[in-house]
Amino acid sequence: MDLGSGRYGREVLAQSAAFAVLVDGADPTVTVPTCPEWTLGELVGHVGQAVRWAAAVTAKREFVPPALVPDAAVPADPLPWLRSAGAVLVAAVEEIGAEQDTWTWSADRRAVFWLRRMTHELVVHRADAAAAVGAAFEVEPDLAADAVTEFLGLLPDRVRLDPAAPVARLAGPGERLHLQATDGSGEWLLTRTAEGLVTTHERPAGAAEVTVRGPAADLALVLYRRRSTAEAGLAVSGDAALFEFVCETAKF
Numbered sequence: 001m002d003l004g005s006g007r008y009g010r011e012v013l014a015q016s017a018a019f020a021v022l023v024d025g026a027d028p029t030v031t032v033p034t035c036p037e038w039t040l041g042e043l044v045g046h047v048g049q050a051v052r053w054a055a056a057v058t059a060k061r062e063f064v065p066p067a068l069v070p071d072a073a074v075p076a077d078p079l080p081w082l083r084s085a086g087a088v089l090v091a092a093v094e095e096i097g098a099e100q101d102t103w104t105w106s107a108d109r110r111a112v113f114w115l116r117r118m119t120h121e122l123v124v125h126r127a128d129a130a131a132a133v134g135a136a137f138e139v140e141p142d143l144a145a146d147a148v149t150e151f152l153g154l155l156p157d158r159v160r161l162d163p164a165a166p167v168a169r170l171a172g173p174g175e176r177l178h179l180q181a182t183d184g185s186g187e188w189l190l191t192r193t194a195e196g197l198v199t200t201h202e203r204p205a206g207a208a209e210v211t212v213r214g215p216a217a218d219l220a221l222v223l224y225r226r227r228s229t230a231e232a233g234l235a236v237s238g239d240a241a242l243f244e245f246v247c248e249t250a251k252f
Contacts, residue, residue: 003146005098008115009090011143012051015122016086019047020079022129032132034226040132044082045074047125051085054114058092061102089118106157120147124224131226137217144216145185151223152188152199155250159196166249170197175242178208181216190246197246210238225251 002008028041035043049072056064066072071088075081096102098112106113123139124147130137139147158167172192179188189208191198212219218232225247229236236243 002112002116002150003142005093005112005115008112008119009093009098011119012086012090012115012122015119015126016051016083019122019126019129020083022126022133022135023082024079026129026133030132032128034128034131038128040129041078043125043128043132044078047122048074048078048082048085050121051089051118054118055085055089055092057103058089058111058114059095061096063103086118086122089114105161106154107160116146116150119143120150123147124220124226127221127226139217139220141181141183141185141216144220145181147220148179148181148186148188148216148223149199149201151220151250152190152197155197155199168196169249170246171195172197175239176204176208177243177246178204178211179219180211180213181219182213183215185216197250208238210236210240210243212236212243223247223250 023040023044026040028039028044030040032038032040032043038046049066049069052072053064053066053069056069071081093111093115096111098115099110101109102111102114103109104113123143127137155167155170158165170192171194175192177190179190181187187201187203189200189202189204191200212229212234214232214234218227218234221227222229222232222234229240229244
C-alpha cells in the first residue's frame with residue numbers, strides 16, 4: 001500500500017526544498033561520507049539531474065537519454081535549478097495523470113511510479129547531504145516505512161532487468177527475516193524463495209531466522225547502506241549474518 005500520488009507530489013516538492021536548504025552555503029568540495037566517491041557538489045548535480053530525467057521520461061512516455069534531458073546541465077549557481085526540479089516532475093505527472101502509463105524501468109508503468117521513486121531518492125540523498133554538512137537527519141515514520149516497502153518491492157524489477165546481478169543471489173531455500181519498525185509504522189516479512197526474496201507485511205508463524213527492530217528511518221538507511229546496523233542501533237536477534245548478507249546483496 002503506497003501513500004498516494006498527492007502525498008508523493010507534496011513530498012517531492014518538500015524534499016527538494018529541504019535538500020536545497022541543507023546544501024545552501026555549504027562547501028561543494030566536501031566529501032559525502034555516505035557516498036565517498038562524490039563531493040557535495042556532485043551530489044547536488046546528481047539529484048537535480050535525476051529528478052529532471054524522471055520528469056522528461058514521464059512527459060515523453062518513453063526512455064530519454066540523460067544527455068537529451070532539458071536543462072540537464074548543472075548551472076554555476078545550482079540551487080534555483082535544484083529547487084525547481086521537483087516542480088518540473090510534479091507538473092509532468094499532473095499533465096498526463098498519475099495513473100496513466102509512461103516509461104519506467106519497473107513493472108509498474110504508472111506515472112506515479114516516478115513521484116514515489118524520486119520521493120525516496122530525495123529522502124536518501126538528503127540523508128547523504130546531512131552527513132556531509134554535519135546536520136541532523138529526520139524523516140516522518142510513515143514516509144520512512146514506505147521507503148523500506150518501495151526498496152523491497154523493487155527487488156524483482158532489478159532481477160528482471162539483470163538476472164546476473166548480485167541481487168539475484170537473494171533467492172534461497174526459505175530463510176525468513178522479520179523487520180519491525182519500533183515506531184509502529186510497519187513490519188515486513190522477507191522470505192528467500194527459489195524465485196527470489198518475497199516480501200509480505202505480516203508476522204511470521206514461529207520465529208524467523210533473524211528479527212531486526214528499530215525506527216523505520218534507521219531500517220531504511222541500513223537497507224540503503226547509509227548506516228551500518230551498529231551505527232543505526234538496530235536490535236538484531238537470530239542470524240545477524242543473514243541480515244547483513246541481504247542488506248549488502250540488495251544495495252542499489
